[in-house]
Amino acid sequence: MITPSHSLAGKLQFPLIISHLSPLPSAIHISKHDNDAVSKMKRCKQTESRNKVTTALVDDIEDINFSKKEISKIRAFLLKWYDINRRDLPWRRISDEKSDVDEGRKAYAVWVSEVMLQQTRVQTVIDYFNRWMEKWPTIHHLAQASLEEVNDTWAGLGYYRRARYLLEGAKMIVDGGGEFPKTASSIQTVNGIGNYTAGAIASIAFKEAVPVVDGNVIRVITRLKAISANPKDSKTVKSIWKLAGQLVDPSRPGAFNQAVMELGATLCSVTSPSCSTCPISFQCQALSLSTNHESVQVTDYPMKVAKAKQRRDFSAVSVVEIVEEESLSDARYLLVKRPDEGLLAGLWEFPSVLLEGEADLASRRKAIDSFLEESFGLELNNSCKVILREEVGVYVHVFSHIRLKMHVELLSLHLKGGANFLQRKQQSTTLTWKCVDNKALSTLGLTSGVRKVMLSVVLKF
Ligand code: SF4
Numbered sequence: 001m002i003t004p005s006h007s008l009a010g011k012l013q014f015p016l017i018i019s020h021l022s023p024l025p026s027a028i029h030i031s032k033h034d035n036d037a038v039s040k041m042k043r044c045k046q047t048e049s050r051n052k053v054t055t056a057l058v059d060d061i062e063d064i065n066f067s068k069k070e071i072s073k074i075r076a077f078l079l080k081w082y083d084i085n086r087r088d089l090p091w092r093r094i095s096d097e098k099s100d101v102d103e104g105r106k107a108y109a110v111w112v113s114e115v116m117l118q119q120t121r122v123q124t125v126i127d128y129f130n131r132w133m134e135k136w137p138t139i140h141h142l143a144q145a146s147l148e149e150v151n152d153t154w155a156g157l158g159y160y161r162r163a164r165y166l167l168e169g170a171k172m173i174v175d176g177g178g179e180f181p182k183t184a185s186s187i188q189t190v191n192g193i194g195n196y197t198a199g200a201i202a203s204i205a206f207k208e209a210v211p212v213v214d215g216n217v218i219r220v221i222t223r224l225k226a227i228s229a230n231p232k233d234s235k236t237v238k239s240i241w242k243l244a245g246q247l248v249d250p251s252r253p254g255a256f257n258q259a260v261m262e263l264g265a266t267l268c269s270v271t272s273p274s275c276s277t278c279p280i281s282f283q284c285q286a287l288s289l290s291t292n293h294e295s296v297q298v299t300d301y302p303m304k305v306a307k308a309k310q311r312r313d314f315s316a317v318s319v320v321e322i323v324e325e326e327s328l329s330d331a332r333y334l335l336v337k338r339p340d341e342g343l344l345a346g347l348w349e350f351p352s353v354l355l356e357g358e359a360d361l362a363s364r365r366k367a368i369d370s371f372l373e374e375s376f377g378l379e380l381n382n383s384c385k386v387i388l389r390e391e392v393g394v395y396v397h398v399f400s401h402i403r404l405k406m407h408v409e410l411l412s413l414h415l416k417g418g419a420n421f422l423q424r425k426q427q428s429t430t431l432t433w434k435c436v437d438n439k440a441l442s443t444l445g446l447t448s449g450v451r452k453v454m455l456s457v458v459l460k461f
Helices: 037-047 068-085 090-095 103-117 122-135 139-143 147-154 161-175 195-205 215-224 234-247 253-265 285-292 361-376 418-425 448-458
Strands: 014-019 054-058 311-323 332-337 352-354 385-398 402-414 433-436
Touching: 068 234, 068 253, 090 103, 090 122, 103 122, 103 139, 103 161, 103 195, 122 147, 139 161, 147 161, 195 253, 215 234, 215 253, 215 285, 234 253, 311 361, 311 418, 332 418, 352 361, 361 402, 418 433
Parallel strands: 311 402
Antiparallel strands: 014 054, 311 332, 311 352, 332 433, 385 402
């Protein structure tokens, strides 16, 4: 019985198939008449004829390579499949091999789309990408934008640091003469561009034969080679980059890289891969193992690793609504800008205070009152009149490493002089803030936590 072996005595261990994916019946590839590779392979197993698999443990992932034969078959079948099945996406219309758009604009489109795709699903990215390119069609247009505008256009995608890097990178390229660097190594010198994005830009826009490795590529390669090593381990990642580099087709590097990612995003999915229609199933060692050994499933690859435990944070959030005594209808909301570094850098949020832990209502109110007094000299029911103060709910916002539980209240104040009063009384010299109406709230670069609160609190009241 064979099971993918995980860590053994602290070393990376994985089954290496040392033989013998002799060609399976051709119908397994992508035949119309019989494309059920899995059942065919099971029949092969029953007759114990063609696909004998033996395994061995090796302790060095660096020993795994694709043979020349494997490489040429994988390239040919994958590109053929991609040319027929690739999704029509707006950034591909710009960056397509045959499009006559100049390389710099292609590079810019790939860059924007790849950064957005690191945030969310393709379907969501399409609208964001179209809006972005309409607003800033070239890197030169983007370099003229303000961080505020960029954050506003990015709003809802999360992880705003990526949007800031796009802006900073565009300014850097334009300040350096305006020509997009053309190789993966030179592209990586641009602020915020790592090896994945550099590989995507260089291979798609400039046809450099360099690989890309993202989650989809890791999944496809670990399955092709039945690699059962921790995919987060730096040694594994390095080896997967090497294997991806062996596969990338020098004549069509951009198309090939997109083909691997497309396969991972569509057929070779995390939980239910469609091996029966996969164009390279005949080269897939995970499929071969699973076919021959009931205890193995293709979804055993890549190896699952326990997620790091999230930190639990708690905050008191106060949606401070200010109504000037002279103009009762003109409610405005107090927003405070987060520091330029750290979590959600530079974004606007409702006044909030991080708590020591779960705190009762009285403690939360005390924390908010102190913040308002220390920052704005605002003493409730002294320098202003509280019209309404009520708890509106608890919202949980999950970041990659933090689970933030926000206790939210609505605090409605009558304040003589409104924002001018706050201006006069502001105590902190470092705090940046502003008062906006609810219309402006919906267009600002707000944290997604604030957006959540805004939709259910401000627009409800
Ligand atoms: S696991 Fe299935 S879909 Fe993924 S590469 Fe192997 S055969 Fe193709």
